[in-house]
Amino acid sequence: xxxxxxxxxxxxxxxxxxxxxxxxxxxxxxxxxxxxxxxxxxxxxxxxxxxxxxxxxxxxxxxxxxxxxxxxxxxxxxxxxxxxxxxxxxxxxxxxxxxxxxxxxxxxxxxxxxxxxxxxxxxxxxxxxxxxxxxxxxxxxxxxxxxxxxxxxxxxxxxxxxxxxxxxxxxxxxxxxxxxxxxxxxxxxxxxxxxxxxxxxxxxxxxxxxxxxxxxxxxxxxxxxxxxxxxxxxxxxxxxxxxxxxxxxxxxxxxxxxxxxxxxxxxxxxxxxxxxxxxxxxxxxxxxxxxxxxxxxxxxxxxxxxxxxxxxxxxxxxxxxxxxxxxxxxxxxxxxxxxxxxxxxxxxxxxxxxxxxxxxxxxxxxxxxxxxxxxxxxxxxxxxxxxxxxxxxxxxxxxxxxxxxxxxxxxxxxxxxxxxxxxxxxxxxxxxxx
Amino acid sequence: xxxxxxxxxxxxxxxxxxxxxxxxxxxxxxxxxxxxxxxxxxxxxxxxxxxxxxxxxxxxxxxxxxxxxxxxxxxxxxxxxxxxxxxxxxxxxxxxxxxxxxxxxxxxxxxxxxxxxxxxxxxxxxxxxxxxxxxxxxxxxxxxxxxxxxxxxxxxxxxxxxxxxxxxxxxxxxxxxxxxxxxxxxxxxxxxxxxxxxxxxxxxxxxxxxxxxxxxxxxxxxxxxxxxxxxxxxxxxxxxxxxxxxxxxxxxxxxxxxxxxxxxxxxxxxxxxxxxxxxxxxxxxxxxxxxxxxxxxxxxxxxxxxxxxxxxxxxxxxxxxxxxxxxxxxxxxxxxxxxxxxxxxxxxxxxxxxxxxxxxxxxxxxxxxxxxxxxxxxxxxxxxxxxxxxxxxxxxxxxxxxxxxxxxxxxxxxxxxxxxxxxxxxxxxxxxxx
Numbered sequence: 067x068x069x070x071x072x073x074x075x076x077x078x079x080x081x082x083x084x085x086x087x088x089x090x091x092x093x094x095x096x097x098x099x100x101x102x103x104x105x106x107x108x109x110x111x112x113x114x115x116x117x118x119x120x121x122x123x124x125x126x127x128x129x130x131x132x133x134x135x136x137x138x139x140x141x142x143x144x145x146x147x148x149x150x151x152x153x154x155x156x157x158x159x160x161x162x163x164x165x166x167x168x169x170x171x172x173x174x175x176x177x178x179x180x181x182x183x184x185x186x187x188x189x190x191x192x193x194x195x196x197x198x199x200x201x202x203x204x205x206x207x208x209x210x211x212x213x214x215x216x217x218x219x220x221x222x223x224x225x226x227x228x229x230x231x232x233x234x235x236x237x238x239x240x241x242x243x244x245x246x247x248x249x250x251x252x253x254x255x256x257x258x259x260x261x262x263x264x265x266x267x268x269x270x271x272x273x274x275x276x277x278x279x280x281x282x283x284x285x286x287x288x289x290x291x292x293x294x295x296x297x298x299x300x301x302x303x304x305x306x307x308x309x310x311x312x313x314x315x316x317x318x319x320x321x322x323x324x325x326x327x328x329x330x331x332x333x334x335x336x337x338x339x340x341x342x343x344x345x346x347x348x349x350x351x352x353x354x355x356x357x358x359x360x361x362x363x364x365x366x367x368x369x370x371x372x373x374x375x376x377x378x379x380x381x382x383x384x385x386x387x388x389x390x391x392x393x394x395x396x397x398x399x400x401x402x403x404x405x406x407x408x409x410x411x412x413x414x415x416x417x418x419x420x421x422x423x424x425x426x427x428x429x430x431x432x433x434x435x436x437x438x439x440x441x442x443x444x445x446x447x448x449x450x451x452x453x454x455x456x457x458x459x460x461x462x463x464x465x466x467x468x469x470x471x472x473x474x475x476x477x478x479x480x481x482x483x484x485x486x487x488x489x490x491x492x493x494x495x496x497x498x499x500x
Numbered sequence: 501x502x503x504x505x506x507x508x509x510x511x512x513x514x515x516x517x518x519x520x521x522x523x524x525x526x527x528x529x530x531x532x533x534x535x536x537x538x539x540x541x542x543x544x545x546x547x548x549x550x551x552x553x554x555x556x557x558x559x560x561x562x563x564x565x566x567x568x569x570x571x572x573x574x575x576x577x578x579x580x581x582x583x584x585x586x587x588x589x590x591x592x593x594x595x596x597x598x599x600x601x602x603x604x605x606x607x608x609x610x611x612x613x614x615x616x617x618x619x620x621x622x623x624x625x626x627x628x629x630x631x632x633x634x635x636x637x638x639x640x641x642x643x644x645x646x647x648x649x650x651x652x653x654x655x656x657x658x659x660x661x662x663x664x665x666x667x668x669x670x671x672x673x674x675x676x677x678x679x680x681x682x683x684x685x686x687x688x689x690x691x692x693x694x695x696x697x698x699x700x701x702x703x704x705x706x707x708x709x710x711x712x713x714x715x716x717x718x719x720x721x722x723x724x725x726x727x728x729x730x731x732x733x734x735x736x737x738x739x740x741x742x743x744x745x746x747x748x749x750x751x752x753x754x755x756x757x758x759x760x761x762x763x764x765x766x767x768x769x770x771x772x773x774x775x776x777x778x779x780x781x782x783x784x785x786x787x788x789x790x791x792x793x794x795x796x797x798x799x800x801x802x803x804x805x806x807x808x809x810x811x812x813x814x815x816x817x818x819x820x821x822x823x824x825x826x827x828x829x830x831x832x833x834x835x836x837x838x839x840x841x842x843x844x845x846x847x848x849x850x851x852x853x854x855x856x857x858x859x860x861x862x863x864x865x866x867x868x869x870x871x872x873x874x875x876x877x878x879x880x881x882x883x884x885x886x887x888x889x890x891x892x893x894x895x896x897x898x899x900x901x902x903x904x905x906x907x908x909x910x911x912x913x914x915x916x917x918x919x920x921x922x923x924x925x926x927x928x929x930x931x932x933x934x
Contacts (some may be wrong), residue, residue, distance in 0.1 A: 130918070165651070
């Protein structure tokens with residue numbers, strides 16, 4: 067049993083301190099509920115900027131905030147660090163690595179994890195980018211390869227250690243490829259004057275005919291143009307078939323020698339065991355317009371893990387931070403309604419638009435009313451939105467200062483190999499993720 | 501062979517990018533020498549603030565600076581990341597994990613490492629504090645113990661997980677104990693309202709009759725008084741005899757239950773193999789007043805690793821950053837003299853005083869002319885000297901902002917368990933250090 071003080075209040079357990087879970091906890095604290103939040107980490111991760119940790123732009127403390135600090139103490143709120151392994155909907159209990167606990171209401175907000183679509187060679191050798199330790203490993207791995215490139219006299223190996231392949235032309239792939247392009251263009255040549263950066267390739271692979279499939283065609287074209295300016299080669303309609311850690315075989319028959327392949331091509335839901343089969347579709351939890359899991363009255367799912375199908379979104383809502391935040395907010399209102407025996411309200415997603423950045427002075431923005439923005443104005447919008455979205459004034463300040471510094475000095479300060487990356491770690495880490 | 505371009509210039513190899521090595525490289529670049537710097541890390545560590553990384557005050561990027569960035573490119577300078585394993589003074593070569601390399605001059609600036617004086621139980625279970633990964637592990641370990649304390653109903657275990665023992669009343673021990681006291685007093689109770697902090701003990705052990713043995717009696721007394729204000733219990737004339745990871749047996753017969761024992765009670769020289777026996781005394785390299793190793797004309801040692809005995813310092817100079825910096829500076833002048841066939845100059849240490857901080861508004865300073873300072877003025881002096889000593893304007897700015905933030909908010913922002921600490925790591929890490 068996880069020790070939680072006895073209480074006469076109904077207990078709601080929330081699994082996951084991401085965007086959805088944090089928003090929900092903040093809104094629930096004033097209600098007559100005992101709230102227990104579980105997360106395997108003691109911090110919330112601001113995932114949209116994770117790629118900047120991987121590319122030496124930010125340290126983890128800029129994008130991570132301790133959950134206990136963020137969710138200030140309240141008599142009815144308890145945080146427990148630990149992975150939730152399974153749920154027993156019949157007994158209304160969860161099983162976690164630190165013990166069992168019963169609930170009156172359960173909210174699953176466990177987000178998504180990397181999806182390699184069963185490709186074992188990628189699972190073993192590609193770098194995922196969903197968690198802070200993964201971003202730090204990638205940073206170390208890239209820098210270690212540049213150190214290794216300076217001491218090899220084998221020209222093929224030298225090039226392979228400098229080359230980087232990014233798979234997936236969604237926002238993550240575009241942003242990480244752009245940031246690597248900036249490193250190649252302005253920063254690494256200063257650190258490694260011995261290396262010929264004309265020989266380094268950054269290749270972005272996208273399976274479909276255009277980048278940023280979720281955005282407008284105009285934004286796709288702009289992103290493609292900007293990436294070229296940052297020395298990124300974009301291959302559209304191209305998949306990676308296998309990768310052995312040194313050579314990637316593409317669907318067009320080409321082989322690319324690279325020690326670094328970053329995987330940003332797929333995510334899937336990340337739910338604990340024990341849920342009824344009829345509630346799961348393509349690894350996400352089917353919910354109604356009140357975020358209630360199919361077939362249950364007291365289990366809810368919000369954020370990336372939930373699949374809420376509506377007339378407007380017949381294939382479920384997109385897996386985006388704003389959806390998660392709005393669902394957290396909305397579920398708090400409905401739980402309050404439920405406690406007061408008032409009718410529940412249907413969720414309606416308010417789409418504020420979408421955006422992606424490529425690099426210095428270059429971003430793309432789609433407004434909901436079909437307007438688009440590119441270049442410097444879009445870049446300013448992107449920065450402003452991300453800054454105000456980061457939770458905690460301290461983090462906002464540190465990110466802002468790092469950005470100002472990076473912008474004016476053409477420098478990125480965290481080119482540190484704090485823990486050397488050893489390939490065996492990758493497998494282990496993935497094992498933890500799955 | 502480590503590949504370094506052919507050159508007609510004499511080659512000087514410097515081992516270690518600490519205070520001494522970095523200063524030396526900067527001064528040598530304009531001379532007709534080929535300079536090769538080896539370090540096992542790609543960054544310089546500002547060790548005086550390492551304890552703030554361990555106590556959630558700073559992130560690693562504040563106190564680490566990439567060596568390649570700091571030592572800007574020059575046609576005659578090469579950095580190589582890799583551990584130097586042994587030296588062959590007869591063949592004038594070094595053996596490293598990345599290959600062999602010959603030298604004309606060799607400078608050993610490898611600093612010091614933790615000394616457990618052969619106590620195996622401490623070696624296996626105590627936390628050293630000499631490197632950034634060690635500081636991060638300690639930070640995670642402390643926070644993990646607080647999470648564990650919230651879920652145990654065994655009161656003895658709860659207390660043991662909260663208790664912290666610090667061994668060694670030198671600057672490191674005093675500073676880390678003071679910082680932990682601040683965490684206990686102002687920060688952790690906000691994060692863990694469920695825990696009773698009256699039950700948490702922070703104990704500082706010192707084998708001699710007073711703290712800060714290298715400083716004035718007045719400063720020792722002040723430090724003792726300040727530590728009490730930060731809820732630190734100081735045991736003088738007390739040693740730890742054994743520690744099994746849960747209970748520490750002290751020389752006064754007492755047993756203290758604690759999951760965390762921090763070892764700041766000893767360092768020793770950290771030199772590669774292959775040096776002649778007559779050149780080593782108590783794990784340091786004996787050098788003359790020109791920093792030349794005993795029995796050699798082209799091997800030098802500077803910083804903590806060197807033992808330079810003079811009339812003023814018959815037991816060798818103290819192992820302090822200012823000595824290292826001045827020796828690096830001085831050796832550069834003498835190498836220039838040697839290249840120009842001019843007589844060498846003897847080293848003379850210019851003692852600017854010493855200092856230690858205990859916590860918020862409390863520090864002690866000894867001036868060389870026997871004057872002392874305590875309390876708030878000493879704290880301001882301490883902060884100012886440390887800020888101007890950090891290399892790199894970006895690091896200085898980030899440290900300054902973190903300090904301002906911590907001061908006014910009574911908050912420390914990096915309470916993050918980024919990589920969970922697993923006890924087996926400790927042994928592995930120590931194995932690497934030795």
